[in-house]
Amino acid sequence: MIDIVPLPALKDNYIWTLRTATHAAVVDPGEARPVLEYLARERLELCAILATHHHPDHVGGIPQLLAAKRVPVYGPKDEPIATLTQPVGEGDTVPIPELGVTLSVLDIPGHTRAHIAYYGVESLFCGDTLFACGCGRLFEGTPEQMMASLTKLAALPDATKVYCGHEYTLANIGFAQQVEPQNAALAARLARDRALRAAGKPTLPSTLGEERATNPFLRWREPAVIASANKYLGARVSDPVRVFAAIREWKNRA
Ligand code: ZN
Numbered sequence: 001m002i003d004i005v006p007l008p009a010l011k012d013n014y015i016w017t018l019r020t021a022t023h024a025a026v027v028d029p030g031e032a033r034p035v036l037e038y039l040a041r042e043r044l045e046l047c048a049i050l051a052t053h054h055h056p057d058h059v060g061g062i063p064q065l066l067a068a069k070r071v072p073v074y075g076p077k078d079e080p081i082a083t084l085t086q087p088v089g090e091g092d093t094v095p096i097p098e099l100g101v102t103l104s105v106l107d108i109p110g111h112t113r114a115h116i117a118y119y120g121v122e123s124l125f126c127g128d129t130l131f132a133c134g135c136g137r138l139f140e141g142t143p144e145q146m147m148a149s150l151t152k153l154a155a156l157p158d159a160t161k162v163y164c165g166h167e168y169t170l171a172n173i174g175f176a177q178q179v180e181p182q183n184a185a186l187a188a189r190l191a192r193d194r195a196l197r198a199a200g201k202p203t204l205p206s207t208l209g210e211e212r213a214t215n216p217f218l219r220w221r222e223p224a225v226i227a228s229a230n231k232y233l234g235a236r237v238s239d240p241v242r243v244f245a246a247i248r249e250w251k252n253r254a
């Protein structure tokens with residue numbers, strides 16, 4: 001059995017740490033210090049590093065971690081991440097024998113040209129693609145790519161726990177309520193997640209079932225979302241790509 005622990009890093013990043021009593025693997029170490037402190041405090045041996053995409057707030061800590069211990073570094077192939085030892089893509093697997101788990105790799109481009117997710121043990125590590133009640137900005141990809149990536153993730157089982165890269169949840173729920181003011185599940189989610197934040201706790205992981213019920217970036221087929229996109233655009237569109245792109249653009253300006 002493994003535990004999955006959030007290590008807060010930088011401004012609002014989480015470094016997800018998969019651990020047993022003796023070993024740990026980290027996802028997206030944007031800085032090394034919180035990881036090294038946690039490993040020392042818990043007397044854990046680092047056994048793998050997993051990166052979802054090349055942004056510095058997800059890979060910045062890797063060189064310093066490697067200076068402390070040489071471990072395999074997984075990440076998207078053909079991307080500018082100099083420290084990768086195991087470039088991977090869709091269909092590849094990531095065996096972590098020290099933890100007794102094997103994760104599978106999904107290609108989910110959109111936020112960056114190549115961006116991957118790691119999936120296994122009913123958990124999804126999705127970096128900056130799917131956020132709790134939101135999605136990443138389209139820095140290097142198109143709305144079509146992001147929609148395909150989110151659709152791929154949304155096809156995983158309802159109970160899948162979503163471990164994303166940032167604590168953006170409350171702001172995302174606020175925006176989602178602008179898109180779907182009548183969505184009761186959103187109001188319930190806001191109340192719960194506000195209480196979590198007030199207690200200093202992460203709002204993550206969420207579940208995919210919850211995301212399907214509340215995340216506007218998975219809900220571009222809903223009449224209420226289409227109506228709000230039309231209002232934003234001041235035009236009548238029903239093409240899913242245009243609805244999605246409108247919601248994404250609206251969020252960028254919100
Ligand atoms: Zn990013």
Ligand code: FE
Binds near residue numbers: 057058128165166
């Ligand atoms: Fe990020």
